Amino acid sequence: MQDGTFLSPGHLQETCTGNANVRDCPTRQLLDLIGDKWSVLILLLLGREETRFSRLKQRIEGISQKMLSQTLRSLERDGLVTRHAVATVPVTVSYRIAPLGRELIAALQLMIDWAETRMSDVAEAQRAFDQRASGAATRFP
Template identity: 45%
Template sequence: MDYPPDAFARACASRVVLDRIGDRWTVLIVVALADGPLRFSQLREKIEGITPKVLTQTLRALERDGVLTRTVFAQVPPRVDYELTELGRDLLAPIDAIRVWAEQHAARIVTNRERYDEAADQLL
């Protein structure tokens, strides 16, 4: 029997998708590629703090999921470009909305955390 997609159901495949897009590096890579293809080194420069190993792992996972493509150009030195697929471009709007929300509310959230932590410290 087929069931309709339900992210709250343990066996629903959408959970795998939510895990992928819930990863902070995925969000940043997808947004970084919004304006067109980039090389590995360009992605590393644009996304501060990501290690080469994590960038490689995340790019491979996104390629596997069909969110981006990896194109190797036969030249010296070899050139590799990463570009969003149609599926990846379709993901841009919701991801970018979350990014914008995070940027708009970051200061408020940091203030709330500090206030919470101060209150928790006073209880100890």
């Protein structure tokens, strides 16, 4: 097996040959899909219920209309969400999670559970690091 090749239980194909920077690496492709600031949050909200664009915008603090639109379009392109438009004045647009998106949420659930239970430990580690770093900065001007 080559360096950079990973095997997962039940799936013995290579996931990356050489390094994870290769564009056709499935792991890299998945991280590109969900690694931005908003995608997983949008998927989680749509996993609960079909939601109109304006409601998503209200529920996601800090996201711009442009970024929400771009992220939804990308998720739709990737087959993770579906868009439904009803010919009203103005047009009513809603989004729902697609079966592929629901599978992705299930795959991410371990990471989500970990974050919900361990983020306080991460925050404590960050505080300790910041204290050590600020102490080192004051000792060595």
